Amino acid sequence: MTAQEHHAPQSFWTKYIWSQDHKVIAIQYSLTAIFVGLVALVLSTLMRLQLGFPGSFDFIDASAYYQYVTMHGMIMVVYLLTAIFLGGFGNYLIPLMVGARDMVFPFVNMLSYWFYLLAVVVLLASFFVTGGPTGAGWTLYPPQAILPGTPGSDWGIILMLVSLGIFIIAATMGGLNYVTTVLQARTRGMTMMRMPLTIWGIFMATILALLAFPALFVSAIMMLFDKLLGTSFFMPAILSMGEQMGHEGGSPILFQHLFWFFGHPEVYIVALPAFGIVSDLISTHARKNIFGYRMMVWAIVVIGVLSFVVWAHHMYVSGMNPYFGYFFATTTLIIAVPTAIKVYNWVLTLWQGNIRMSVPMLFALGFVSTFTIGGLTGLFLGNVVVDLPLSDTYFVVAHFHMVMGVSPVLVIFGAIYHWYPKMSGKMLHEGMGKFHFWATFLGTYAIFFPMHYLGVLGVPRRYYAYENYDFIPDSAKDLNAFITIAAIFVALAQLVFLFNLAWSYFKGKESGPNPWEATTLEWQTETTPPGHGNWGETVPVCHRWAYDYSVPGYEQDYLPQNYPEEAKV
């Protein structure tokens, strides 16, 4: 065991603010991520107001609209989803599930949170500078990102790039901890293959993050140089507002290659933890081992590796060498195979199970259903020639919201309902939970399923308004209005969830140490919530894999991982 011999923190400040305890850091990360996610949710509501009811709100002009689009996208992908899965769930669950007392480098872990917070502050500061935040689209493509035709091209883009740089440093510090803890700090008996899939998912995602974020760092630095120092990494000879700029020879496509070399693994950084968590949710609440555990682990590893060779499917119409299209279409469709296998294994886990439709299970199944659609529409876009008409239309927007915005968020909710009792000793209110589930699941379906059809029609994305386009029928405007109303409804429904989180903390039913009767080690702590050092006097020893549910020959329908008898097959 590494240096866990530091004393338990004594003062309010060292316990809750400058804490080096992974559980506190996890909550800090999660609360910050949820807060900034709510900001992005408001931004998306404003965008939808403009799309559904164009021109109704004077302050949403074209500049503002594009700024909302950009900030909504970047916050959600990086500052919410990545931060909450790795910094939130990763921090909380890794030491508990592998049987460690804390992360291997608690001080660096603490630093990683404060860097993350700094990155968030810098990003939000861009709302208050001259020109406002950048409106370059979350993909920040040059040349437009640093030219005057785009909102926020003065300070906005600079703060965005600096904030991303700080975030990447935070993510690297955190990532170092998560990977090293999984590799080096597992308790006795906890072999890699006895780890629950939640850990495999987060572990693989962390490796991806460590290897992919540098590409974003590279692009951000080179773009800052082009903007501030007049270099020409990405800037070719161009005319801007009638003036010849001093740049020449740079390549906008170089930026796209670098960005998507990061960008594609990024979506798996979000998806893999979700995959891992959902496996454990389904397994626990169906009282059945996850079907095909080994395949599930291999699928996670293979998906992780393959995610580095598919990036240019975001660039089919970028003007890159057209022959690249053959290669990337092939790798992209290959990556669909391990992903599909995971979907089969989740539903096969239900087969011959003993299924409890608890709130976490509802969210888990909601994930499987929505991820299936999202993944399937990805096949349209991955197939290069089918992408030609669909690229840059609402088909893409619908696809990525389904796979990034709906499914992983359903998992986040499910995971919170599942682990809240561990974290607080209380159950979240079930009635509110069910309402939250139905409103969110049905609401997001209503928003994003019909949206695909707008894309097929050819309605382009990143448009402020659609006045006088003959090929867009009036009924599409009605559909946009409907989608906006659904979006407002879903946004409001989240208030119930927030209320539930706060209310249940004080008034919720006592949960006891293991309300779901789950096998994994985090439910075996001495106290609930776990205290400093997690395990009291002795760290548990692991005797079995994470899925001994309904083992034949035992009265109880689950055997915790530290249950001492030798496993019977």
Added chain:
Amino acid sequence: MSIFQTLTEKPWLEGKNEIQQKSPDRVKKSAVKVLLSVISVLFFLFFVAFLMRSQYQDWRPLAEEPGQPLFYKGQLWLNTLYLILSSLCFHWASRAVNHNNAKSVQVGILIGGLFAAAFIGGQLVFWQQLQAQGFFVNHSPALSFFYLFTGLHIAHLLGGMIAWAMALFSLKKAGNGSLVGLCATYWHYLLVLWALLFALLVSKPETYDAIAAFCGLGQ
């Protein structure tokens, strides 16, 4: 235990309960390995960007003719010498840790740190010399990469200096030499990295054109 062996285990069957205890040193070593992988990816991507950019029409090499910024590389060679000496000192110091020779360790890392500072100083001197001749960062794409590469390398060395300070501190205070070996590893890595960057920046166009063509980036 290879990756393949691990992944083909059947964990629901009886298995071992023993895992060797991981010493704190081993943990830190593992972390340094991960860190070096991340840094490698970072510089690798810059290297790829360099290759791609070098194939465009406006690219001019840096060290072929007298008028070019890196033609006179004396200062850079001197800096390289400082870095080599710095690495040697760290190597010597980490050997001394194993022989429990506290005095030598201290001297070793102190001097190693000083040579590293000399390297950084020397690089900054070279930058000044370039700017005095009008070779600013936006002078040409190749020179932009030069500043970028050397700047990032210095930044990582500075980060290493923080670890160096911590190693010195924990040595003085607690006689703990565990960080010294890690510093040595990191220093050797940065030396090798510098050698590669230096070679790349002053290489003939034929060389990187060939590499670019090999990677399918040729134009």
Added chain:
Amino acid sequence: MAFAVVLVILVLGSVLFHFLSPWNITPIASNWGSIDVTMLITLVITAVVFIAVNFFIAYAVIKFRHTPERKAQYEPENKKLEWWLTLGTSVGIIAMLAPGLIVYADFVNVPEDAHQVEVVGQQWSWSFRFPGEDGELGKSAIEHISTDNGFGVDPLDGAGQDDRLLTSNTLVLPVNRPVKLLLRSKDVLHNFYVPNFRVKMDSVPGQVSYQWFTPTRTGDFEVLCAEYCGIGHFNMRAFIKVVEQQEYDDWLAGLPTFAQSLKKEASEKLSVKAEKGMQVAQQKGCMACHGFESSPAGPSWLGLYGSTRVMKDGSEVVADDDYLKEAILEPNASVVKGYAPIMPKLELSELEMESVIAFIKERGNETDPEHQQGTDAGKASGAELAQSKGCTACHSIDGSRLVGPSWQGIYGSERTLASGETVTVNDAYLKESMFKPNAKMVEGYPPVMPPSQLSTAQANALIEYIKSL
């Protein structure tokens, strides 16, 4: 239970939605029906999986719901089943990828007989160039772009002289002929996309990209910019009109050529040709001896063109194009009286020669009223110009707020500027705003208007149009 029912309803509802929805792919108007077929294959395969997975969940959730007596099965893995599922999935994937790559190969390989059209995107309008009789487009570069040379065609490239230029935003194409669009951009990424033709491709500054298609029926189609290009992205309009070959030929013949556009037309002091001539004259060293002041080295060019000069041998000569050409190529064949035969022989191409002569003519005879003539000045009405020059991308005519102030009712009104002062919107203000947009910005609008590329006559036509709104 409720969950299973809802899931089944969602699936059935989605399928129903698919068949009943009025939002379908636009009617195809090009040869790329094969893309539609590939999309359909993908749809069928994915629909099967979608329905199967969801129904399976619904069924399992009912059949295996928790009861106190039930015990779940313990089955860590089933190699055979997993193997079959992997195989089946792979087959499905191949069934989608194979046709996809075959059709893609068609897209990558442009037919030999495709005719070429260059499409130039800029913030926030489109313009087009045709290769002319020589079948070749002239070289272009950003450095050549000026108010009078919007396409940046190199005036010294012979191939560019007969290129036909279209600055209005309606592109006409002949039906049933494959066309390769060469895409260029002057500033940022754009993307030329017509939903009915299916294909699209970004235009990237610094390089030329392409897409090709064959229009298969006549009609009018809308063009969209499909790559975010800044604040005017959503209204960067163009139109394609597909017509019969004859109509296309006639229309094309009516477009001005690049050579014609080089004649002085606009707000610059020298035409593009003469501007180039000035550069050539400087590079070749002509200005060392000739200038527009009198000099003992060589005859001044001031007032030279068209004037009568006395030669050394006493004869009189009119300094016209032929004379000037001879003087440049055979300098000492006939020397002007009073000057020494010291002019070196120069190598100039035909086009360089013409450009120098244009320079001599324009700069030397600055008061020549011929200079005031344009080529198609004033031919297009203000309303047409507003569309084709991209003004309406940002300025509406119906009062609604787009990117810039609406033109409705603007003439004669008082506006507050960003600087705080108020201004009355009159002719002078409008002209200034067209050519120096950021000089007097209206309060509350972003400073993103590029300077207009208009002749004086065109600017006047636009102002008349604005007055009428």
